[in-house]
Amino acid sequence: MRIALAGLRMLGGAPVKLAVLLVMWTGLFGxxxxxxxxxxxFLNEQAGFxxxxxxxxxxxxxxxxxxxxxxxxxxxxxxxxxxAQETRAWMLMPVSARDLCRVKxxxxxxxxxxxxxGVLLPVCLAYLHVLGKPAWLAAWMVxxxxxxxxxxxxxxxxLALFLWLRFASRIVVRKEMILVWLLxxxxxxxxxxxxxxAQQQEDAWFLAMQALLPRMRLAMSMWLPSSWxxxxxxxxxxxxxxxAILYTALLWTTAGVVWRVLxxxxxxxxxxxxxxxxxxxxxGRDRGIKFRKFRExxxxxxxxxxxxxxxxxxxxxxxxxxxxxxxxxxxLGAYFANIHRLGSFSGDxxxxxGIAALNFACTLLVLGALAVRFVFPQLSMESRSLWLYRLxxxxxxxxxxxxxxxxxxxxxIIIEGLLYISALRLGIPEGIxxxxxxxxxxxxxxxxGLAVGMGGWRIQPRAExxxxxxxxxxxxxxxxxxxxxxxxxxxxxxxxxxxxxxRLPDLVIFSTTAxxxxxxxxxxxxxxxxxxxxxxxxS
Amino acid sequence: xxxxxxxxxxxxxxxxxxxEALSECTFEAAPGSIVALVGPNGAGKTTALKLLVGLLAxxxxxAWICGHHVQREPLEAKRVLGFLPDQPFLYEALTISETLSxxxxxxxxDRRTLRERGNALLRMVDLAERLHSRxxxxxxxxxxxxxxxxxxxxEPRxxxxxxxxxxxDPKTLRLMRQVMRERAAAGTAxxxxxxxxxxxxxxxxxxxxxxxxxxxxxxxxxxxxRAHGAGSLEDIFVRLTDVS
Numbered sequence: 001m002r003i004a005l006a007g008l009r010m011l012g013g014a015p016v017k018l019a020v021l022l023v024m025w026t027g028l029f030g031x032x033x034x035x036x037x038x039x040x041x042f043l044n045e046q047a048g049f050x051x052x053x054x055x056x057x058x059x060x061x062x063x064x065x066x067x068x069x070x071x072x073x074x075x076x077x078x079x080x081x082x083x084a085q086e087t088r089a090w091m092l093m094p095v096s097a098r099d100l101c102r103v104k105x106x107x108x109x110x111x112x113x114x115x116x117x118g119v120l121l122p123v124c125l126a127y128l129h130v131l132g133k134p135a136w137l138a139a140w141m142v143x144x145x146x147x148x149x150x151x152x153x154x155x156x157x158x159l160a161l162f163l164w165l166r167f168a169s170r171i172v173v174r175k176e177m178i179l180v181w182l183l184x185x186x187x188x189x190x191x192x193x194x195x196x197x198a199q200q201q202e203d204a205w206f207l208a209m210q211a212l213l214p215r216m217r218l219a220m221s222m223w224l225p226s227s228w229x230x231x232x233x234x235x236x237x238x239x240x241x242x243x244a245i246l247y248t249a250l251l252w253t254t255a256g257v258v259w260r261v262l263x264x265x266x267x268x269x270x271x272x273x274x275x276x277x278x279x280x281x282x283x284g285r286d287r288g289i290k291f292r293k294f295r296e297x298x299x300x301x302x303x304x305x306x307x308x309x310x311x312x313x314x315x316x317x318x319x320x321x322x323x324x325x326x327x328x329x330x331x332l333g334a335y336f337a338n339i340h341r342l343g344s345f346s347g348d349x350x351x352x353x354g355i356a357a358l359n360f361a362c363t364l365l366v367l368g369a370l371a372v373r374f375v376f377p378q379l380s381m382e383s384r385s386l387w388l389y390r391l392x393x394x395x396x397x398x399x400x401x402x403x404x405x406x407x408x409x410x411x412x413i414i415i416e417g418l419l420y421i422s423a424l425r426l427g428i429p430e431g432i433x434x435x436x437x438x439x440x441x442x443x444x445x446x447x448x449g450l451a452v453g454m455g456g457w458r459i460q461p462r463a464e465x466x467x468x469x470x471x472x473x474x475x476x477x478x479x480x481x482x483x484x485x486x487x488x489x490x491x492x493x494x495x496x497x498x499x500x501x502x503r504l505p506d507l508v509i510f511s512t513t514a515x516x517x518x519x520x521x522x523x524x525x526x527x528x529x530x531x532x533x534x535x536x537x538x539s
Numbered sequence: 540x541x542x543x544x545x546x547x548x549x550x551x552x553x554x555x556x557x558x559e560a561l562s563e564c565t566f567e568a569a570p571g572s573i574v575a576l577v578g579p580n581g582a583g584k585t586t587a588l589k590l591l592v593g594l595l596a597x598x599x600x601x602a603w604i605c606g607h608h609v610q611r612e613p614l615e616a617k618r619v620l621g622f623l624p625d626q627p628f629l630y631e632a633l634t635i636s637e638t639l640s641x642x643x644x645x646x647x648x649d650r651r652t653l654r655e656r657g658n659a660l661l662r663m664v665d666l667a668e669r670l671h672s673r674x675x676x677x678x679x680x681x682x683x684x685x686x687x688x689x690x691x692x693x694e695p696r697x698x699x700x701x702x703x704x705x706x707x708d709p710k711t712l713r714l715m716r717q718v719m720r721e722r723a724a725a726g727t728a729x730x731x732x733x734x735x736x737x738x739x740x741x742x743x744x745x746x747x748x749x750x751x752x753x754x755x756x757x758x759x760x761x762x763x764x765r766a767h768g769a770g771s772l773e774d775i776f777v778r779l780t781d782v783s
Contacts, residue, residue, distance in 0.1 A: 089628035092592055093645045094617040271613065275596045278589075279555060462675075 020476040029122050036126035044130050055234045061123070062226035063219035065116055066153050072112040073157035080108040081158075082165070082277050091274060101158075101266030109154040120146055131237055140236075145229045148251035152225045155258040162265055165273045183327050187334040225251060303395065307402035315406070321374045328366045329414050332359075336422040352426045353497050359422040360436060361490045364443055367411055368482035371451035375407050376478055377469035379452070379534070383461035386534065396534045400527065403452045411444035435496060439515065443489050446523030447482065453523075454478045456530025485522050489515060543603040545569045545728030546591060546697050550600035553586050553752075560586045562752045563600065568730040568745075570605075570696065573723050575739040576732040578749035579780050584732040585625070587749070588701050591730070592622045605696045605728070618646065621695030625702040627686035631675040635666060635685060638674060639692060646693035653692070660688040664714060680711050687718060698722060700731040704738055716742055736772045746772070750780040 043054045081087060081104040090100055124138040220227055232247035234240075315321055336359060382399070389395035419440045423433045458474040469475060492515040499507030546568040553561040561583045568574035576584050589595040591602045593609045593616065602609040607616035629638060636657075643653035661667040664684040669677065677685065683706070690698065698719075704712055719742060723729055733739060739746060740760050748755040756763065756779060760772060767775045 085628055088594065090645075091594055092617065092620075092622050092624075093642075094614045094647075095645060096614060272596065275594065278594055 016473045016476050016480075020480055025118070028118065032119060033122035033126050036123040037129065040127055040130045055230075056220070058230040058233055059220045059227055062149070062230050063224065065120070066149070066224065066226040069112060069116050069150065069153045070157045070160075072115075073108060073154045074161055076108040076112040077105070077154075077158045077161050080104050080111065082161075082274065087274060088278065091271070091278075096267070097270040098263050098267050101262065101270050105155065105158050105262065108158070109150065112154060113150045116150065117142060117146065128237075133237055137236065141233060144248050145232055145251060148248075148255040149225050149229050151255040152251070152258050155255070155262045159258075159262055159265060162269050162273065165277065166269060180323070180326070183330040186331045190334040190338040225254060228254075304398045304402060307398045308406060311402050311406045321370075324373075325370055325414075328370070329363075329418065332363060332366065333418055333421060336418060336425060338425075339422070340425045340427075349429060350497070350501065352428060353432060356422055356426050356428050356432070356436065357490055357493045357497075359426075360419060360440065360493065361486055363415060363418050363422075364447065364486045364489060365483070367415065367444065368447050368486060369479075371407070371411075371447050372475060372479050372482060373470055374466070375403070375448065375451040376455045376475060377460075377463070377466035378403060379455040379530070380460040380463045380469045381466055383459055383463075386461075390535070396531065400452060400456060400531055400534070404448060404527070407448045407452070408445050411448050412441050415440045415444040431500065432497065435512070436493075439489065439493070439512075442516065442519050443485075446485065446519040449523030449527050450481065450485070451478065453526025453528070453530040454481075456534045457526055457532075459530075459533060481522065485518070488518055543567075543606050545572070545605065546574075546699065546730045547603040548587065548591060548600065549603070551587065551590050551597050551602060552599040553583075553590060553595065554598040560752050561590070564749070564752075564754050565600075566747050566754065566757055568697075568728045570728045571723055571726045572744045573719055573729045573731070573742055574745045574747060575743035576730060576747045576749060577734070577736065577739060577776060578755075581751075582749040582780075583752040584749055585701055586752075588622075588699055588730070588732055592620065592699055593617065618693070619696045621690040621693070621698045623686055623690045623698070623700040623703050625705065627682065627689075629674045629682060629685065629689075632673065634671050634673050635661070635677075636670045638685065638689065642689045642692050648693060656692055656694070657688070660691055663718070664688055679706060680708055683707055684711060684714070687715065691718070691722070695727065697728045698730070700729070702733055703731055704733055704735045712738070736776060740772045748776060748779055755779050 040054065043050050043057070046053070081101070084104075087100070087104065121138060121142055124141045125135060128135060128137050220230075222228075222231075228247045228251050232244045232251070235243040235247065339355070339359075379400075386396075389399045416437060419436050422428075423436060428436070454474070454477075458478075460469050460472065460474070463469045463472075492511045495511035496508050499505065499511065548564055548566050551561055551564045552559070564583075564587060566574070576587065578584050586595065590597050590600075591604070591609065593602075593613050596610065604616040605619045607619070609616045630641070633641065639653065639657040639661075643657070648656070658667065661670065664687060666681060666684055666688070669681065674682065674685070683703075687703075690700075703715055707715065716738065719729055719731075723744075731743075743760065745757060745759050746763060747757045756766075758766065763772065763775050764770070767778060
């Protein structure tokens with residue numbers, strides 16, 4: 001509690017970060033509510049089967065929530081309970097295994113559940129509003145039903161983690177492989193929906209419903225706590241209060257039982273598992289051989305090439321970076337490749353260009369988010385070795401240049417590839433396509449320049465990990481600038497299209513030139529400032 | 540080893556697959572004594588200390604802290620044990636005052652005791668004026684001094700320290716030695732691992748020299764000089780651990 005309060009106090013002392021979080025949460029909440037309201041109202045207004053389907057969809061929705069939460073809690077519990085340095089520190093103190101497990105389970109549950117609650121609340125509010133029920137019922141749904149459901153799922157997940165560590169810890173699943181499988185599954189799903197649509201000439205959402213409905217029996221199984229919550233929900237909106245109370249009591253009772261089981265298992269298993277996991281992994285392989293061969297290659301000679309080779313090696317050995325990028329961009333690519341088959345398409349070029357603009361914005365936002373998360377903190381993480389670059393002639397320029405080259409090249413390839421797929425599938429006119437290609441490359445470089453430059457300009461030499469750098473006020477500021485820049489790009493695109501439609505070449509030239517100037521300012525000014533800071537930093 | 544009233548290792552062994560990190564080590568730090576554990580890098584010092592504090596489970600052998608078996612009575616052993624790791628863990632977001640409150644709560648200290656002991660210890664390490672400073676604002680030396688305070692707050696009867704002198708300025712180094720002498724005089728058993736042999740010569744009652752997971756010798760500094768020829772502890776150390 002003290003640590004949490006201290007964290008909140010620090011957040012209060014960072015108004016920019018707090019403002020960004022509030023704005024993002026408000027936007028997310030409002031967007032979720034609007035989306036849910038639209039969908040629920042549509043279904044509710046379908047005569048006959050609509051309300052029936054709606055009540056059944058809650059079973060499916062909560063079932064999916066339950067699955068997502070279970071997977072999320074597995075990862076959260078592993079990092080919070082097993083890998084955290086704090087756990088080692090607590091193991092040195094007279095803290096019982098039960099107490100350690102309880103505290104860490106609560107902490108990991110908060111990490112894994114906050115997003116679920118964030119999704120559940122607006123959906124509940126929208127549902128109640130459509131049905132004309134009082135809004136305060138949403139609080140009951142979340143607190144009386146949602147909390148015990150979350151508790152049951154997170155406790156069972158934590159138990160599953162203990163079982164894994166106890167009996168199957170030798171089976172190591174590499175994190176990046178999980179993301180690759182997710183990507184393959186996503187691509188497969190898009191392709192399947194596209195193929196089905198091509199064969200049956202029906203909208204994708206209808207096909208999805210056709211496939212899902214027969215399989216809902218699993219999601220409606222009365223052995224699942226998600227089904228209890230859905231049943232209680234259905235009971236309360238239809239006036240069956242006693243049934244609602246019974247299912248609420250069932251949820252809380254089950255939560256209590258699962259907590260006690262977790263307690264007992266933790267008392268016996270937790271400390272031996274943690275000690276086993278604290279043992280160092282002894283790997284006798286000589287990793288130096290590969291690096292020596294790597295260095296012998298011609299392009300690793302020279303200061304710039306060495307800096308570039310070093311960044312390439314670090315990127316290759318950091319699965320978190322490239323696997324997340326592969327996942328997000330891969331899913332985007334799969335979506336763009338099948339976009340022409342997933343829904344009803346208007347022949348109106350403005351509509352298609354509008355979709356292309358949205359696709360472009362989405363791609364830039366993903367690139368921007370990944371750049372802030374992984375590229376922005378890099379110079380702070382290298383600050384301890386900055387003295388080395390500052391002693392070498394032109395070392396700092398090469399350090400920054402290598403990062404710009406590596407991430408700039410990768411970004412251009414990804415952005416141009418995705419834009420090409422999107423434009424091809426949407427049948428965008430050639431002129432707009434060329435404009436997109438040029439602007440796409442320019443904005444990719446600007447985003448990378450912004451991330452690298454700000455990383456140098458607002459370097460944090462005392463930060464111990466990249467998450468600390470990203471979650472600081474500077475990280476929030478860079479994210480805000482990134483979002484504002486992407487918005488400006490989309491606005492420029494809309495203006496350009498308007499100019500083309502209305503045959504106003506001046507408007508096209510103006511919007512393109514303005515975008516060019518903004519991109520240069522956003523991308524290169526931070527780089528110049530960053531170089532200046534790195535040269536003059538007193539370490 | 541009949542009493543086990545201090546820090547006791549009996550036949551401690553630790554194996555990682557084929558690698559034997561520690562081979563049946565038996566030693567003791569009696570109450571009121573300072574015992575130094577020295578050895579080359581990779582000798583097994585940190586492994587031995589982690590076995591004694593319960594962070595690792597031994598492949599064989601037993602570890603006792605003030606008569607409590609570390610594996611069988613972990614809570615009782617930890618209540619009387621203070622441990623200073625080579626990289627102390629402190630919550631950067633908390634102030635010194637909050638850190639001590641947190642540690643005190645973990646050891647079951649009441650508010651009055653916590654306040655009295657905390658203030659006394661902070662005055663001793665010259666951090667009393669930074670009571671409301673956040674840990675993130677402290678220098679490395681200040682964090683080291685705060686770590687000592689957290690290790691001593693519950694007045695442990697046994698103190699284990701892993702590289703406590705690393706990176707300290709002369710003033711803090713002197714302070715650390717003073718604290719250790721005072722604690723030993725008060726009856727605390729102290730076991731420390733260090734590379735700073737000059738400090739060991741000045742401070743330690745007994746020296747355990749570890750090499751490749753095995754105890755090479757256990758003796759006082761004077762005893763080592765008598766047995767292995769006159770010279771500095773460094774010369775003796777190099778001679779005994781040289782495997783070429």
